[in-house]
Amino acid sequence: MKAWFLDEGPQAHVDPATFEAMDIHYQALPLDPDVYREAIDHLMRTRGYTAQDLVELTPATPDLDALEEKFVGEHTHHDDEVRFVLEGEGIFDIRDDDDRWMRVEVTAGDLLVVPANRHHRFLLTDAKFIRCVRLFQDPAGWIAHYRDAG
Numbered sequence: 001m002k003a004w005f006l007d008e009g010p011q012a013h014v015d016p017a018t019f020e021a022m023d024i025h026y027q028a029l030p031l032d033p034d035v036y037r038e039a040i041d042h043l044m045r046t047r048g049y050t051a052q053d054l055v056e057l058t059p060a061t062p063d064l065d066a067l068e069e070k071f072v073g074e075h076t077h078h079d080d081e082v083r084f085v086l087e088g089e090g091i092f093d094i095r096d097d098d099d100r101w102m103r104v105e106v107t108a109g110d111l112l113v114v115p116a117n118r119h120h121r122f123l124l125t126d127a128k129f130i131r132c133v134r135l136f137q138d139p140a141g142w143i144a145h146y147r148d149a150g
């Protein structure tokens, strides 16, 4: 995982304490299923997630352009956005408390929790490939609320 302030460039690292202060949870996990499943179970128990699924985006995903368009719009959810990356890579841009973008690049082994109601957006890299475990408190409530332009 790499995280930096987008307006300052990749050298402007976001330190873990900054994430913690905003309840953005990050964890590096081994890709051994026996190990990461235990860590995911622990996270589900401690943070109240009740459901999980697998999501995959590849260049062959139908309507990939439309999906990318949807994810790149700045939005929030009433549930945490929890992603454990199994393969591939992606970019989360997350707003800090001063409305600055923090860019977070995730790759295999990265577990990221964007807390409920924190503005963010998601972008694929040029590889256009990511496979993740998602965790939910309430999958039925998984709706994006888009921030008004301007």
Ligand SMILES: [Fe+2]
Pocket (backbone or CB within 6 Å): 075, 076, 077, 081, 120, 144
């Ligand atoms: Fe989201």
